[in-house]
Amino acid sequence: MKTRITELFGIEHPILQGGMHHVGLAELASAVSNAGGLGIITGLTQRTPELLAREIARCRAMTDKPFGVNLTFLPSVNPPDYPGYVKAIIEGGVKVVETAGNNPQKWLPALKDAGIKVIHKCTSVRHALKAESIGCDAISVDGFECGGHPGEDDIPNFILLPRAAEELTIPFVASGGMADGRSLVAALALGAEGMNMGTRFIATQEAPVHENVKRAIVAASELDTRLVMRPLRNTERVLTNAAVERLLQKERALGASITFEDILPEVAGVYPRIMQQGDMEAGAWSCGMVAGLIQDVPTVQQLIDRIMGEAHALITERLAGLAGQRSATLQNQERAFS
Numbered sequence: 119m120k121t122r123i124t125e126l127f128g129i130e131h132p133i134l135q136g137g138m139h140h141v142g143l144a145e146l147a148s149a150v151s152n153a154g155g156l157g158i159i160t161g162l163t164q165r166t167p168e169l170l171a172r173e174i175a176r177c178r179a180m181t182d183k184p185f186g187v188n189l190t191f192l193p194s195v196n197p198p199d200y201p202g203y204v205k206a207i208i209e210g211g212v213k214v215v216e217t218a219g220n221n222p223q224k225w226l227p228a229l230k231d232a233g234i235k236v237i238h239k240c241t242s243v244r245h246a247l248k249a250e251s252i253g254c255d256a257i258s259v260d261g262f263e264c265g266g267h268p269g270e271d272d273i274p275n276f277i278l279l280p281r282a283a284e285e286l287t288i289p290f291v292a293s294g295g296m297a298d299g300r301s302l303v304a305a306l307a308l309g310a311e312g313m314n315m316g317t318r319f320i321a322t323q324e325a326p327v328h329e330n331v332k333r334a335i336v337a338a339s340e341l342d343t344r345l346v347m348r349p350l351r352n353t354e355r356v357l358t359n360a361a362v363e364r365l366l367q368k369e370r371a372l373g374a375s376i377t378f379e380d381i382l383p384e385v386a387g388v389y390p391r392i393m394q395q396g397d398m399e400a401g402a403w404s405c406g407m408v409a410g411l412i413q414d415v416p417t418v419q420q421l422i423d424r425i426m427g428e429a430h431a432l433i434t435e436r437l438a439g440l441a442g443q444r445s446a447t448l449q450n451q452e453r454a455f456s
């Protein structure tokens with residue numbers, strides 16, 4: 119399938135794997151790229167630029183297809199070594215960067231000079247327009263359904279995607295709640311040029327996380343995510359567990375006076391314990407409502423092939439059939455009035 123996104127990134131299928139902390143390692147990114155999508159290594163999961171350079175080299179050894187790196191710009195007192203990470207990306211010959219969080223403007227000249235395409239992840243049309251105006255090549259439009267940080271506007275993709283289509287000139291992918299061929303066809307119908315998936319890719323054979331994480335996603339329903347850190351205006355959609363319910367209890371008890379320090383035990387440094395050790399009660403971890411649509415743990419190749427097969431069948435059989443029915447109705451009407 120050719121879209122503006124497949125053309126922009128030089129990939130076969132319009133399917134991206136979003137950056138995911140302690141999940142987006144070379145194993146998953148290369149598997150997605152080898153299956154014809156765009157795999158993405160999560161920059162900040164590598165504690166130093168040197169480690170990121172090593173991860174990029176590892177990924178390159180596992181695929182000769184294009185892959186990207188996610189750079190998440192977080193508000194922070196002690197910011198990570200962003201110049202070092204950008205240098206590692208450029209020197210590693212990476213051709214796509216997924217930016218997220220704060221405005222990436224400061225880093226664009228260096229990235230663009232190196233011929234890197236930048237896709238910025240946004241949860242609102244106004245931020246998407248800003249990203250377009252500063253020179254980003256594409257947008258990943260992250261609806262309220264998404265795992266991770268959905269922003270504070272709470273606009274689901276059935277509204278956000280057509281709104282983005284009305285306003286944007288550059289191509290965009292639909293992100294949040296995407297799982298299968300139905301998601302892809304719906305995303306295309308709403309104006310996107312492809313889709314980005316997070317949670318769905320965790321429940322695959324190649325995702326380098328503990329089996330307990332995959333099992334938790336398969337077991338979860340669409341009712342099992344919660345929004346945490348809303349009082350801190352840093353809302354995150356996570357899978358519920360004892361730590362999350364404790365965190366929410368603190369939010370209710372402390373109200374507007376809550377600070378980040380109050381919830382440190384539930385959020386700080388918990389990802390390695392969850393993703394690598396499989397300690398599912400260790401703290402809050404991002405997960406999308408789409409968990410309700412995930413019932414298996416296929417290989418990435420099986421998943422992407424299945425999505426493309428379903429999308430093709432939907433377009434050429436069900437939707438084409440509906441269009442055929444309509445024209446038959448019109449023909450009957452024309453006959454009746456002639």
Ligand SMILES: Cc1cc2nc3c(=O)[nH]c(=O)nc-3n(C[C@H](O)[C@H](O)[C@H](O)COP(=O)(O)O)c2cc1C
Nearest residue numbers: 136137138139218264265266294295316317404406
């Ligand atoms: C476990 C997990 C960790 C994530 N970590 C990051 C991250 O570090 N940076 C980022 O930009 N997005 C992150 N995301 C968001 C994903 O890239 C993607 O936008 C999101 O998962 C899409 O929604 P979905 O889960 O419904 O597919 C994370 C998502 C999950 C599920």
